[in-house]
Amino acid sequence: MSATDLLIRNGHVVDPANGIDEVCDLWISNGCIAGVGKFDSDAEQTIDATGQVVCPGLIDMHVHLREPGEEWKEDIESGSRAAVAGGVTSICCMPNTGPHIDHAGIARQIIERSGQVGLCNVHPIGAVTKNLDGKELTEMRELSRSGCVAFSDDGMPIWHAGVMRKALEYASSFDFMVIQHAEEKQLTKGGAINEGWISTQLGVPGMPAEGEDSMIARDIMLARRTDARYHVAHISTKGAVDLVRTARAEGLKVTTEAAPHHFALTEEEVLGFNADAKMSPPLRTEADRLAVIEGLRDGTIDVIATDHAPHHEDDKRCGLSCAAFGIVGLETVLPVSLGLVRDGVLSLNDMIAKLTSNPATLLNLDSGTLSDSAAADVCIFDPDATWTVDRNQLVSKGRNTPWHGKEMTGQVTHTIKDGRIVFTDGVVVG
């Protein structure tokens, strides 16, 4: 072993991509994985991971970094720091920046900037349509060559059925995946929270589940016709989970992701007009939450992704109806997802797969694995450690979390990127 080596000893190594799920050591050399097993020799640097889980660095395929354009909410550096504080070493950033990621220059600029920050991989998601206005397709091939790993107008749906058909046809010609923010705006117009008994009591305009379901139903028909890879972002309703399950059973290339808030929280969080529980799609009913959990359990939902959406306090402190949509998620994704393991919904291996190997497969990323000679992106966490979320202590610039003051079980102790420790003892390094 050499001076650059790092040995992580005696941890519970979970690497879904390689079927590893055992207590052993992880050897890192020259920034790459050098092996999983039992190693007697000493490295320059050793981490005793006894009682801890050692897994590939997490991948969050749904993040809003806000740079360029809204750097007061978040930027590539603060978002990267928040990511590694949450054990995440690869993020996909959505194109609703200003300017949008609808041309190659912006994609390259984001990748270059994230390289300078050097904390985690940042993979841009390219826009499907120019200006995200749902009319003209972007130069997807050029965006792909510039580093975009998938395409979405996230924040906005691709609402026009004709444009969506063409987008799916064009994208699938090159095996690109289209990610849809499914929201029929004609049904959700003016809405702030889930439409139902809670919205009725609060007198706040609602967004019906059918706003999400109807667009997914339409899109699945178009995906069938076009044989396209269609991915539903932040799935939140029972109806949507059922639609995706049926489409997959049919063999369509339909996939989806769930955000931690949609499987951990319900619309009751907005009682008291809590703007930090407002996002789109909104928190739904308990029946919807349980359907999302069932989708995670039976494999309908491949991926856990946060929809990390930092906002400035000013955009949230104006009453529930006026507040911006979105919550931060990078720093709480792991403990919230571990709840699925504690509740017996998923094995630890399957939960980690939804945050590593599954998104890597969907997006053709090299990361999300502890394979020999892969880049040494590693997350080490104590599954039993408890801590309390304090919105003022978040690494992200965003303070908009519904988990403020809540106790979390499961804490990231180390995040390693390319063999370098970038987060330890609660502090982002470098």
Place this chain on the structure above:
Amino acid sequence: MKPLKHLFGIAGMEAEQLEYLLNLSESFVELSRRPIRKAPTLRGKTIINLFFENSTRTRTSFEIAGKRLSADVINISASTSATTKGETLLDTGQTLAAMQPHVLVIRHSVAGSCEFLADYLDNTSIINAGDGAHEHPTQVLTDLLTWRCSGGFKGKTMTMVGDISHSRVARSHLLAAKLMGYTVRLVAPKTLLPAHVERYGCEVFHEFDKAIPGSDALYMLRVQTERLTDNCCFPSIREYHEAYGLNRKRLKAAGDGCIVMHPGPMNRGVEIATDVADSASAFILNQVEHGVAVRMAVLTALCGGQQHLGRPGRSKQMAVEAMRGQGSLI
């Protein structure tokens, strides 16, 4: 009885508190008919009426209520306020609170505005004069005082007709009915009913005529004509009046003892026919008169200085707890 610091809405309130306010209101009805309509109760108190939505009767009612009790009353309306210069609700609220008023009376188009502001203002009582489609508690007290003065509401049935979806008065009544022991029937097409409204424990009708027998009070909500064009909520004024308007024939079907109420302002010939509005069954002007008394009572309860009504009071959390667990309101 729990003391009141704020009046956000009926949610989270106790029957005893509502009874207390109604009893107090009755004495103020009498005061408002004396030759000298002034009491020193709130001398030295400052009340700011902060209205972000247009209002004539509610604002005037609060203003007269404060003045009859010798408070200093300041009116601020959206058109003259700093909001037109881009100031946020929070900044406007904090700025006014820094001038140390005892009470802020707020009307705003956003549901939850009062609870939202109260989180940031420590020393000011807030009265909700209508927040979006959420609550309008002083209107409900006004209606209950009127109903009580014309026969009582215990065990009676109120049939409320019109745009329930966008009505803060409807929500406050649906909550008050549980507490105070009357029944609410709702009458509207589905386009004007919010989701799961039956969970309030009310009866829901789409045909007005079917809801009329057994009604003790007919409560006609104002039709906002912008709902017609913006939201396709109903096809025409003509058809609305035919289906849901209160005319002489329907009033007759309701029987002699049935009273008619309306929170105003009325659209004559739309939700209510002129001859009905002007009939002996209409208690609409009584509501207006009682509104002043009710607001005098609320102001007195919040800052009148009675020991047993002192601070601290009902918190937002109580309203949240009242709604949490979906059966709790039924």
